[in-house]
Amino acid sequence: ERVMTQSPATLSVSPGERATLSCRASQSVAANLAWYQQKPGQAPRLLFYASSTRATGIPARFSASGSGTEFTLTISSLQSEDFAVYYCQQYNNWPRTFGQGTKVEIK
Amino acid sequence: EVQLVQSGAEVKKPGESLKISCQASGYNFANSWIGWVRQVPGKGLDLMGVIYPGDSEMKYSPSFQGQVTISVDKAISTAYLQWSSLKASDTAIYYCVKQRDYYLDVWGKGTTVTVSS
Numbered sequence: 322e323r324v325m326t327q328s329p330a331t332l333s334v335s336p337g338e339r340a341t342l343s344c345r346a347s348q349s350v351a352a353n354l355a356w357y358q359q360k361p362g363q364a365p366r367l368l369f370y371a372s373s374t375r376a377t378g379i380p381a382r383f384s385a386s387g388s389g390t391e392f393t394l395t396i397s398s399l400q401s402e403d404f405a406v407y408y409c410q411q412y413n414n415w416p417r418t419f420g421q422g423t424k425v426e427i428k
Numbered sequence: 429e430v431q432l433v434q435s436g437a438e439v440k441k442p443g444e445s446l447k448i449s450c451q452a453s454g455y456n457f458a459n460s461w462i463g464w465v466r467q468v469p470g471k472g473l474d475l476m477g478v479i480y481p482g483d484s485e486m487k488y489s490p491s492f493q494g495q496v497t498i499s500v501d502k503a504i505s506t507a508y509l510q511w512s513s514l515k516a517s518d519t520a521i522y523y524c525v526k527q528r529d530y531y532l533d534v535w536g537k538g539t540t541v542t543v544s545s
Contacts, residue, residue, distance in 0.1 A: 418475075
């Protein structure tokens, strides 16, 4: 099973600042990685797939990159609506596995 | 618009059975894998399994194999998640998810299942 490790667990950022989230796979998952955003009381929603392809309706301030075992999600200028928990998920191997999440909170 | 509409919250006792549902609309139900994700309160996400409605092929994550049953009714574009004997540890939110090219592109709003004596 591919273990996905996200860091940091919590990221405290001021509105307008840049946030960088990391996701590491225990073995290569190629570019078969997705990112999801979950706000309190809501279902997760897809942000990126294929490591760096933005899903429909996702603002350009979000970007993602990586391949193999190292992946990054960047939010260039945090808006109030971006404070949430972010999960990475590999879909290269079964079982599909998620990271434990990074909470982006207001500093 | 693609939508996954899930059944309402459930409160059950340990040992009871339960079947929750997810009705899909806005796409060809038979041609996309659909599945379930568990989220224990305050915790992360676990993909339990997926099913291909076209031929009912199923894949379960090892942690959930034998613990739950995923099924579909193509005639009404509905997926199900079923337990035969609930445990307190099944208390969680269960999300119905549509799979596209192996990632999860559409999520239902979730069904809260509480198992308590």
